[in-house]
């Protein structure tokens with residue numbers, strides 16, 4: 032019964048075109064009536080306390096770092112490194128895009144920022160070299176979603192806070208699965224692009240390669256700082272994020288000199304506004320999460336899922352299919368916020384490793400960013416690459432299939448996540 | 458938006474000024490958070506010391522940034538939503554949905570106002586553990602948000618009821634976090650801004 | 658009809674504190690013949706401690722149990738409970754908390770919308786680290802010790818010569834494992850529960866702070882109860898407190914046995930304890946001024962009385 036009220040009020044409000052954050056608050060009001068505990072303070076208390084979190088401060092800091100990296104020339108140099116290294120092999124620009132996706136992913140926490148930067152820098156090059164435009168844009172969209180899997184990751188931060196899991200552990204567990212996504216894309220690209228008649232870029236001389244790497248070294252230091260800092264407990268994820276922001280600001284303003292001091296204000300306003308949109312959603316989700324807890328809605332769900340509880344793999348497959356379905360229509364952040372409080376108790380009850388589940392869940396949500404009809408990353412790449420959404424959908428599907436294959440390989444072989452996670456953590 | 462109403466009224470000027478001010482405040486909040494948190498890390502490793510209020514105070518600025526920024530996004534229709542259903546409706550259907558939706562939002566703002574008011578009063582002489590500041594400053598965020606958000610919503614409702622909206626304004630949510638801000642009207646532009654550093 | 662009372666706390670099952678509230682819930686149900694039920698929400702499911710206090714004041718959550726000194730935002734006198742070396746042993750601590758001082762503190766709560774019921778315990782804190790056995794005060798010099806981000810804790814640890822490093826609790830294991838900090842201060846039970854013994858080598862039984870907990874109720878909810886029901890709640894809280902202290906003592910003793918096998922455990926000599934007390938004196942003086950001298954004096958006088966009575 033509570034599930035009906037929860038879903039009915041939430042989806043009903045969303046269908047009216049109410050922003051999801053307000054739909055979550057309306058859902059909270061409906062649950063309060065249903066539980067016969069109406070009190071306006073419950074809303075105010077939870078929404079305000081929902082934004083009051085030190086771990087979540089990683090969100091504005093990573094967003095700020097991403098803004099600065101794109102505006103300050105760090106992202107561009109990362110792409111140049113990838114170009115110098117694999118630009119000359121057959122179909123090389125595709126591998127450049129994949130390598131650059133993985134490298135950028137280790138600097139930025141947001142799929143949207145990465146795919147926008149990659150599309151702007153690489154689509155013109157790829158089409159000029161003779162690659163099919165739909166396919167190039169599709170590859171870049173699918174590469175962009177590696178960003179939330181390889182740390183840093185805003186998705187992991189929000190999931191970690193919503194589930195009470197260690198964000199550092201989630202970060203370290205995401206590294207290898209993120210690389211697997213890159214490998215999956217490389218295989219798909221090799222298959223679909225083998226017949227493309229393209230001229231590879233001329234091989235760069237060793238001197239040029241060294242020069243490019245030296246030029247980009249300042250940018251490439253950043254992932255080293257973040258991963259080493261987290262691995263050795265030098266700082267918390269929030270502190271890692273602020274270090275990333277300050278470091279990229281210094282490099283962009285004083286070393287690369289591509290970010291003028293007068294542009295810094297605009298960058299801060301933009302990062303603050305984007306953060307507010309994400310955080311208001313997070314805060315509003317705390318209201319419904321509080322009432323879900325009081326009503327013991329996960330208990331109801333566990334009863335519903337009883338037939339699957341003895342078989343974790345089957346349960347995981349069911350959950351993953353549900354998340355894929357939700358992801359077709361919903362953006363990453365709201366999906367994480369709405370499903371985490373409902374699913375985590377189920378996952379724990381079934382004896383599934385929560386960190387392992389977190390990696391799969393976030394990867395699934397990231398894939399949702401490139402599934403039609405609503406795919407944020409599709410919208411961004413279509414906008415930047417100047418291509419229609421329907422053309423892009425045609426181009427993205429082989430890579431979408433590759434990412435789904437990686438996801439379900441991880442469902443089948445949990446050790447692919449847990450093994451490397453243990454190695455990184457030790 | 459309403460460029461046809463030739464002379465810009467004093468009210469519009471005040472409202473625009475208020476939101477420009479909010480943008481300045483949220484950028485300032487973010488800058489203070491950076492200084493406090495980074496300062497703490499720096500002091501810890503360079504001098505084995507720290508700013509003991511850093512954690513608590515930076516969280517409070519974070520809360521203020523969230524709610525003031527959410528107001529800016531509210532005015533610019535920047536909050537995430539799903540428009541798949543309303544997009545299929547006739548202009549009349551869209552208008553009905555908009556009126557229903559805005560009424561619900563206005564009700565939520567009212568509840569937020571009442572609830573935050575109660576909590577602010579309760580916490581007037583409760584002190585925060587580290588800074589010693591009154592917790593009313595914390596819960597007061599809700600009052601500011603509810604009043605401003607309520608006014609934005611009532612204004613939307615007024616325009617929806619008395620036919621002052623163009624058809625494109627009848628759907629007020631965006632599908633993605635990406636496309637918001639006052640320049641986000643053309644398809645290519647928001648994405649270009651993303652590359653230029655305007656985006657996350 | 659049965660009434661549900663929500664009890665919010667940060668602690669998870671498996672601890673003496675959780676056992677205590679479970680006992681409380683069972684007692685309330687039994688004594689009221691099922692007309693009152695207490696539903697426990699552990700692990701911070703209904704919000705952090707400060708949010709829960711505010712919820713109790715507003716009446717949206719009915720009950721909670723937390724460290725008593727966290728109420729110092731409502732009445733600054735609660736800070737005295739954080740004073741280092743205030744109590745020597747549990748017996749003293751229990752006598753003070755159950756006596757006039759504990760009552761005086763509770764009496765400050767109703768005007769803030771809260772009713773204090775009883776003081777169970779988290780217990781004495783001790784210092785662990787992975788650098789060296791701390792046998793003298795001087796051995797603490799330069800050690801990075803994790804503390805709660807509360808000024809008294811920071812000042813006290815620095816006064817002892819260590820470097821206080823405030824960190825949120827969930828990050829402590831990682832920080833110890835990766836040697837970002839050298840040590841931490843915890844009640845004995847917490848060390849095996851959080852697996853800190855895996856990443857620490859030395860434990861010194863400093864007993865430098867005693868954390869009493871407090872069972873509190875929303876005054877709005879309290880006022881809705883009949884006098885008979887209020888009596889049931891109060892009696893259940895008292896019995897649950899006594900039960901919790903027994904469990905706590907048992908678990909601490911077990912934890913110590915276990916830790917002796919895992920870590921090098923050091924008892925401090927009376928002389929070294931005296932040196933530590935001397936070192937923290939300026940800290941106590943500083944916070945005495947903030948809290949108001951008469952009250953602090955009263956507390957110490959009461960402690961002296963209890964100590965003398967033995």
Ligand code: NA
Pocket residue numbers: 135136137138139140141177178179180181182183184
């Ligand atoms: Na990333």
Ligand code: NA
Pocket residue numbers: 358359360361398399400401402403404405406407
């Ligand atoms: Na999608």
